[in-house]
Amino acid sequence: MAASKLMQGTKVLTVATLTSKLIGFVYVIPFTALVGLQGNALYQNGYTPYSILLTLSTLGVPVAMSKYVSKYHALGDYETAHRLFKSGIWFMAVTGLLAFLVMFLGAPALASLSYQPSETDQYTFDNVVYVIRMVSFALLIIPIMAIVRGYLQGFQQMVPTSVSQVVEQIVRVVFILAASFAVMSIGSGDLPRAVGFATFGAFVGGIGGMATLLYFYFKQRPTILARVQSHPAKERQTLPSMYKELISYALPLSFVGLAIPFFQAVDLYSIEGALSGTAYASEAKAFVGALTGVAHKIVLIPMALATALSITLVPTITKAYVNQDNKLLQSYITQTYQVILFIGIPAAIGMSVLAKPTYFALFGSANLELGAETLGFYAPATVFFSIYAVTGSILQGMDRQRNAVLSLVVGLLLKLGLTYVFLKWFGPYGAIWTTYIGFGIGIALNVYFIGRFAKFDYTFIYRRTVLIVIFAAIMGVAVWVFANGLAALFPELSRVTTFIVLLVSIGVGLIVYFYLAIRSHLAGKVLGERFKL
Structure with a gap:
């Protein structure tokens, strides 16, 4: 019975994650046809440091917040989790901004770590810097989306996360292919410019995912607030103590992620x-x-x-x-x-x-x-x-x-x-x-x-x-x-x-x-x- 309950809670996320990954892979086929393996390598020069900074900026919040919310709901305290969620939105906006500045301003240093010139190159050091800066804009929105996902997951509601993942991926992939095709097949054929626009797709996809999450949140907000009001905190914690507990979960989660x-x-x-x-x-x-x-x-x-x-x-x-x-x-x-x-x-x-x-x-x-x-x-x-x-x-x-x-x-x-x-x-x-x-x-x-x-x-x-x-x-x-x-x-x-x-x-x-x-x-x-x- 317990195993069945676990699998039921996993099914919708599995379908959404599989769909998202399939979409994320399928686009690689036409994208590779447009930009080649070197274009893919240039793309990874921007996307790999972005993935690291994204994880650091979100601090493992989606899973940490779901763990925090689940714990306090099990204790019958809905108010504490909701207070942390409201405050955490601003906190994640700040960490996202800091991560964006680090990546945008530090692009030359990041590019120097990976780029090695050779006679067969189709891109230059400056092109790597450009691609890193283009993908950095996504850090302004994805961390905020992460905390909303984590809060709703704490209610064991996986549908909002699932649907937003798929929407985010669809919007991102459509933008990547449209921009790459426009540059390589219709426009100048400039490989670095095509890859740069492709990495910017992470920001465009983030807007689509965030809009989807907000739809679900505001739809369920009356129910959430009713639970919060009917299950007040037995002992009101200070925000620093709440953040201390969340970060104690989040930092290890972030590192493992x-x-x-x-x-x-x-x-x-x-x-x-x-x-x-x-x-x-x-x-x-x-x-x-x-x-x-x-x-x-x-x-x-x-x-x-x-x-x-x-x-x-x-x-x-x-x-x-x-x-x-x-x-x-x-x-x-x-x-x-x-x-x-x-x-x-x-x-x-x-x-x-x-x-x-x-x-x-x-x-x-x-x-x-x-x-x-x-x-x-x-x-x-x-x-x-x-x-x-x-x-x-x-x-x-x-x-x-x-x-x-x-x-x-x-x-x-x-x-x-x-x-x-x-x-x-x-x-x-x-x-x-x-x-x-x-x-x-x-x-x-x-x-x-x-x-x-x-x-x-x-x-x-x-x-x-x-x-x-x-x-x-x-x-x-x-x-x-x-x-x-x-x-x-x-x-x-x-x-x-x-x-x-x-x-x-x-x-x-x-x-x-x-x-x-x-x-x-x-x-x-x-x-x-x-x-x-």
Whole structure:
């Protein structure tokens, strides 16, 4: 029953997050056709530092606010949470402004960290500065949107966050493609200008998302105020004490939320410098585009479930933890692990096996070997990212934020210490191996801490993982055999015929995996009654 309740709270966010990520990936196909892998690399030069400053400026507020609101609602105190929300809007406006100024004024310094000139460049140092400044405007609006999302999530209302995410992404992508097409195909064909307008799409999308959130908030405001008035604070806290508690949640959440952006930043600021003077120097910028602009977006798609679970888990586990309901807590943790592994492992194997037809069907033959190999090697990252996200959220829900931060620090230090050396030793793909090492150690620490502080027994999860890996491996072999056999039927593979092979192969993989899972009763135990025989 508890697991069912958790999944019901996650469904709407999963659909919205998956939709948002699909939209965010689909636009990469025409965008890459317009600006190429170097254009993608230039885009990431602006977007990666923006992601870091955005996380710092929001201070982990969406999840921290949902945790704060959930806690005080469980205690019957609606007034305290609402007071903090009203004050927090102004606080987030200030942090957003400060982050904007840091990024806009510090653009030359940020550009100098990543840009390495080479003979094959299609953009200059000044172009990188321009792109960073264009994306910085989004920091003026996104932090304010974050606190509204977090407050409504504290009521366990996920629809406003879900709809606003999709609207934000649609508006952003439409602007990116329209602006890029206008510059590259109709206008001057100036690549840096097209990419600059593309990054400005984050601000335009933020306006769309904010408008959607305000619609939901004002629609529900009478109900919220009625609850606040009928559940006054038993003891009125001062704003400094309230902020102290929120920040005690938010800073660790913010830091843990930086895991993926930090790892990407290490790659962005290391790859070109480390590969300079090597046999891989000429393709360094193309590899940055393939890794951070293409492969990374693909592996984030199956992670949609983990992202939704991470948002839902913190207030849900906090409530069980505050109420000292250990049975419910154990049930939530067990269900979370099962669902993530059940979806993530076969997705990673499928993406790795089908990496070459996927890249060719979506992006054509340009840089095919580089792009396909990058995607194939990077595909398992979806499992690492997903498990890290949900284990970090479980620890945060249990008030073990320090442990979640410790695991990130250890993993990040390993990433920082090894990336340059691995790039020299193994070439471009050394950056991928250090991502696995860093996240792998971070996950191991999170798993240990959950076992220790939640007294969670992993025996059951271990058995389930072995079964899932076996089924996913059988699926992978079947997909590989079928994809290669079907491809052999075509005298010459085009992007259209490759896309057909890809879709049919994915269908075969789904049929094989779910047949095994349903026949073994695994699907019913993990996903619910609908999947039982």
